[in-house]
Amino acid sequence: xxxxxxxxxxxxxxxxxxxxxxxxxxxxxxxxxxxxxxxxxxxxxxxxxxxxxxxxxxxxxxxxxxxxxxxxxxxxxxxxxxxxxxxxxxxxxxxxxxxxxxxxxxxxxxxxxxxxx
Amino acid sequence: xxxxxxxxxxxxxxxxxxxxxxxxxxxxxxxxxxxxxxxxxxxxxxxxxxxxxxxxxxxxxxxxxxxxxxxxxxxxxxxxxxxxxxxxxxxxxxxxxxxxxxxxxxxxxxxxx
Numbered sequence: 001x002x003x004x005x006x007x008x009x010x011x012x013x014x015x016x017x018x019x020x021x022x023x024x025x026x027x028x029x030x031x032x033x034x035x036x037x038x039x040x041x042x043x044x045x046x047x048x049x050x051x052x053x054x055x056x057x058x059x060x061x062x063x064x065x066x067x068x069x070x071x072x073x074x075x076x077x078x079x080x081x082x083x084x085x086x087x088x089x090x091x092x093x094x095x096x097x098x099x100x101x102x103x104x105x106x107x108x109x110x111x112x113x114x115x116x117x
Numbered sequence: 118x119x120x121x122x123x124x125x126x127x128x129x130x131x132x133x134x135x136x137x138x139x140x141x142x143x144x145x146x147x148x149x150x151x152x153x154x155x156x157x158x159x160x161x162x163x164x165x166x167x168x169x170x171x172x173x174x175x176x177x178x179x180x181x182x183x184x185x186x187x188x189x190x191x192x193x194x195x196x197x198x199x200x201x202x203x204x205x206x207x208x209x210x211x212x213x214x215x216x217x218x219x220x221x222x223x224x225x226x227x228x229x230x
Contacts (some may be wrong), residue, residue, distance in 0.1 A: 003160075033217070033218070035220070040126075040222070041222060042123075042207065042220055042221055042222030042223045043161075043207060043209075043220035043223070044220075045217055045218070045219055045220070048217045056217050058217070059217070091161070093161075105163045105166065106151075106153075106161075106163070106218065108160045108161040108162070109160065110160055111160075
């Protein structure tokens with residue numbers, strides 16, 4: 001596609017429910033990132049997929065968060081048993097790796113605004 | 118682990134004023150540095166980036182940034198801001214041995230017309 005797309009654009013859920021957020025990266029981009037953007041907290045790194053390598057999960061805040069990337073393309077971020085502090089905008093970005101390192105530009109999607117009541 | 122500090126959380130300037138937004142990172146090795154911008158209601162987009170070579174990098178819309186290795190800094194500058202520069206600016210760093218890109222907390226810039 002023309003850019004990174006994310007769905008849904010908005011998600012309101014009740015505390016304790018599970019949610020799935022989807023990211024479609026730019027075709028051909030081998031690197032995919034998930035970030036969380038909260039007011040006053042900037043962009044918090046969550047997880048990074050690089051080609052077929054094991055993902056870097058070092059930013060996931062708890063074991064309620066998980067993500068997968070199927071077929072090296074679409075990614076799904078799952079939050080189990082949502083809490084009110086999970087409310088944020090979840091951003092996905094993709095890039096084309098150059099020389100095995102993420103030195104190239106990241107292209108961001110519009111984000112999913114998650115509200116946990 | 119590497120980190121990025123943006124000391125100015127909210128900056129208010131009048132049009133035509135000069136701008137400098139601070140960014141410091143904590144890593145002693147080779148780094149790649151970025152500034153991203155998010156205009157109101159829009160996606161994050163790249164403003165400029167530094168990988169190697171000339172430490173003074175020029176980006177879009179008249180922005181530039183200077184990499185000063187001895188100060189672990191990558192400050193963003195613009196000699197004369199415009200109302201349309203109102204946005205949130207994020208500094209980011211990528212370390213060669215670790216591919217993830219880490220962002221600072223951002224600086225909200227508000228330009229008064």
